[in-house]
Amino acid sequence: MADIxxxxxxxxxxxxxxxxxxxxxxxxxxxxSQCGSIRYLVGPLCPECHSFEHEWAESSGRGTIxxxxxxxxxxxxxxxxxxxxxxxxxxxxPRLVAQLRAPEGTEVVIGAAVHVEWEDHEKQSLxxxxxxx
Amino acid sequence: xxxxxxxxxxxxGQTEFSKDSGRSTLHxxxxxxxxxxxxxxxxxxxxxxVVKMGANDDLYEIDLLRSLNLPNLRFFNEVPHGGGAAxxxxxxxxxxxxxxxxxxxxxxxxxxxxxxxxxxxxxxxxGMTHWRQYYMPHGLVTPAQxxxxxxxxxxxxxxxxxxALGHVSVLTRKHAATNPHAMMYERPVTLEDHQNxxxxxxxxxxxxxxxxxxxxxxxxxxxxxxxxxxxxxPAYIAAxxxxxxxxxxxxxxxxxxxxxxxxxxxxxxxVLYPLAELEPKDIDVAEIYDPxxxxxxxxxxxxxFAERGKSxxxxxxxxxxxxGETPMNTHGGHLGEGYLHGFGHIVEGVRQxxxxxxxxxxxxxxxxxTSGVGVxxxxxxxxxxxx
Numbered sequence: 001m002a003d004i005x006x007x008x009x010x011x012x013x014x015x016x017x018x019x020x021x022x023x024x025x026x027x028x029x030x031x032x033s034q035c036g037s038i039r040y041l042v043g044p045l046c047p048e049c050h051s052f053e054h055e056w057a058e059s060s061g062r063g064t065i066x067x068x069x070x071x072x073x074x075x076x077x078x079x080x081x082x083x084x085x086x087x088x089x090x091x092x093x094p095r096l097v098a099q100l101r102a103p104e105g106t107e108v109v110i111g112a113a114v115h116v117e118w119e120d121h122e123k124q125s126l127x128x129x130x131x132x133x
Numbered sequence: 134x135x136x137x138x139x140x141x142x143x144x145x146g147q148t149e150f151s152k153d154s155g156r157s158t159l160h161x162x163x164x165x166x167x168x169x170x171x172x173x174x175x176x177x178x179x180x181x182x183v184v185k186m187g188a189n190d191d192l193y194e195i196d197l198l199r200s201l202n203l204p205n206l207r208f209f210n211e212v213p214h215g216g217g218a219a220x221x222x223x224x225x226x227x228x229x230x231x232x233x234x235x236x237x238x239x240x241x242x243x244x245x246x247x248x249x250x251x252x253x254x255x256x257x258x259x260g261m262t263h264w265r266q267y268y269m270p271h272g273l274v275t276p277a278q279x280x281x282x283x284x285x286x287x288x289x290x291x292x293x294x295x296x297a298l299g300h301v302s303v304l305t306r307k308h309a310a311t312n313p314h315a316m317m318y319e320r321p322v323t324l325e326d327h328q329n330x331x332x333x334x335x336x337x338x339x340x341x342x343x344x345x346x347x348x349x350x351x352x353x354x355x356x357x358x359x360x361x362x363x364x365x366x367p368a369y370i371a372a373x374x375x376x377x378x379x380x381x382x383x384x385x386x387x388x389x390x391x392x393x394x395x396x397x398x399x400x401x402x403x404v405l406y407p408l409a410e411l412e413p414k415d416i417d418v419a420e421i422y423d424p425x426x427x428x429x430x431x432x433x434x435x436x437x438f439a440e441r442g443k444s445x446x447x448x449x450x451x452x453x454x455x456x457g458e459t460p461m462n463t464h465g466g467h468l469g470e471g472y473l474h475g476f477g478h479i480v481e482g483v484r485q486x487x488x489x490x491x492x493x494x495x496x497x498x499x500x501x502x503t504s505g506v507g508v509x510x511x512x513x514x515x516x517x518x519x520x
Contacts, residue, residue: 007269010260019266040388041267047380067289067392069281071272072332073339076255079272087282087387095387097271110289123260126270 006078008123015042017056023125025118027059029092040094061116063090063129068100068108086129088114101128137408138519140227141360141367144173144353145480150316150471153248154347158192161349162243163200169351174364175237177201182208182235184225186218186242186474191250208235215383216422216505217397219475220513224373226354236359242476243349251345252276252472264382277342277425279384280507281334284427286392288336291442295336298426299327300448302340302468305423308455309465312491316344317469341426346471350480357519368486371499371520372409373513376400384507393442395428397510398435398503406437409514411499413437416514418485418500419459420478423466428506433461436501436512455492463492475504479513486515 011019021028030039034051044052066089071081084100086108100108101117114129146168148154148161170176180203185194198206208229212218222240229235246252255274257265273279288297306322309315322340330339360367378396380388389396406412413436421436423429433444438452438459447453453461464470464481471477482502484490503512 004256005258007258007261007265007274009266009270010262011266012262015266041264041382067282067286067387069273069278069285069337070332070335071278073277073334075253075275075278076258076272078258079274083272085271085273085278085282097268097273097385097387099271110285124270 004077006121008121014044018042019124021056022127025125027061027116027127028056029059029094030054031057038093057092059116060091063088063096063114065108065110065112065114066095067110070108084108086114088129096127098127098129101130106131135408136227136231136370136373137410138369138371138516139231139357140354141357141369142223142352142483142515143355143360143363143365143367144169144171144175145483146172146351147314147477147480148349150314150346150348150473150477151247152347154245158190158243158245158349159196159200162192162197162241162351165243165349165351166201166239166241169239169353172365173353173355175353177203178205179237180239181205182226182229182238184210184212184222184238184240186222187211187213188215188218189252190242190244192243208238214505214509216424216474217508217510219422219479219504219511220373220502221375221504221511223352223354223370223479223513224375224511227370227373230354230356236355238354239351240354241349241351242474244473245347246472247345247347253342253345264385268385276384277337278334280425280428281337282387283392283431283507284336284425287427287431290393293445295338296324296328297430297445298336298341299324300445301423301426301429302327304448304453305462305466305468308463308492309469312465312470314491315465315470316346317465337425343424343467343472346473348471348473350473350476352479352483366487368483369516369519371411371514371516372405373511374401374404374408375509375511376404377509381509386507393431395431395435395506397508398432398506398512401510401512402436405512405514411514416459416499416501417497418463418482418494419461420463420482420500420502421461421466422475422478422503422506423462423468424472424506426468432503432506436503455494460494463490463494478502482515486517
């Protein structure tokens with residue numbers, strides 16, 4: 001497989017605070033100052049009420065598995081299968097993509113409760129999910 | 134004013150599909166365009182419009198224009214959003230010829246997607262910007278993996294196992310098996326073959342995924358009036374439409390209410406059928422964009438051939454076979470003929486209307502052609518006769 005560097009988020013002027021918080025092991029979402037809705041993906045404008053104003057609200061880090069895929073065919077040198085990527089519906093509403101951290105062979109079911117843990121990488125800390133006890 | 138049957142596709146061109154074309158995307162685009170012009174009885178000097186798909190190829194339109202040396206060009210346009218643009222180029226060309234902004238418009242697609250730039254393998258790394266920053270760092274890096282998230286949800290919500298996906302693969306490979314142009318010519322598969330094929334990204338197996346392909350296709354669009362003066366059999370454009378959905382992303386619109394349906398395709402259908410003054414039951418042949426099997430199931434529902442969650446029954450009841458109610462992907466589609474971003478579907482749709490397809494359905498009067506899914510998309514209905 002070709003020599004391709006590991007992907008990492010490249011913060012921009014819209015997303016910098018989202019990623020800075022993750023480097024402090026905090027998951028935060030934008031909350032619209034006008035209508036109160038949570039804005040995700042991160043962006044300058046509220047798609048609901050078209051306000052630019054927002055604050056950053058801390059997530060509980062808890063959610064349930066909404067969908068998932070277990071990757072078994074390698075398509076990138078940085079990601080060696082098998083690994084499971086979850087789409088988790090967070091308590092605050094947004095659905096977040098991150099990998100499952102669990103022993104290989106752990107059964108994954110839609111609806112299972114999970115919580116965020118953190119893994120530090122060279123450029124950026126990223127969340128992973130663990131199944132609740 | 135309506136565009137209904139006011140424009141027609143009068144020329145088609147297509148190179149061979151292969152794993153290695155041995156030539157540039159520019160070279161193949163020019164071959165298919167010249168073939169399409171000759172098919173219509175036209176020459177490059179007659180061309181005054183070019184519409185190109187925007188994303189994911191290595192062809193610079195300026196090189197194409199210089200090569201063809203088009204002295205009369207006055208309409209050029211590029212349609213965004215990857216494979217979602219395919220029928221969108223026809224919609225744009227239709228708008229141009231119906232409004233009089235152009236008389237003869239080329240649209241085309243040319244890819245060395247197997248030998249040069251595979252979509253099934255991620256070729257980018259390092260700092261991820263825009264939507265990619267949310268997915269690529271977590272190992273969700275290819276279309277199959279993005280679509281698997283939708284497919285898993287469809288199977289979960291409607292209680293199917295992966296055989297529901299397998300039937301899509303079996304049908305398309307059956308049609309490809311009798312199409313000499315297809316990558317999978319004479320290579321049909323069974324449901325057992327599907328279930329035994331290796332996992333790519335669960336719930337998708339190898340046989341749920343389309344074929345990275347080298348090749349090119351081109352079509353020529355003119356007004357219905359001009360079509361009558363040309364030697365080829367026109368495929369009238371009864372309707373062509375574009376549509377998008379809520380919280381739109383490029384194949385990862387995971388924030389929207391349901392991941393078991395395709396909002397973009399539903400929005401397109403809602404414009405397309407009234408524009409054509411037709412209903413799903415009036416469609417004689419359906420060429421459905423098939424990058425991955427779950428997207429076929431959801432599109433059949435979006436375009437009104439089954440209620441939500443019920444499309445797998447269409448396969449079990451034989452309704453999509455060549456002798457069924459609505460034969461689907463008569464050429465073998467992306468899963469069997471080759472993946473050319475929906476342009477193989479467009480060319481096949483024209484052939485079905487002309488009566489010249491290798492897997493010809495008798496007495497075709499109307500053909501639905503759809504384009505890329507999980508992105509802002511497009512579709513069209515071709516008609517044998519203007520009405």
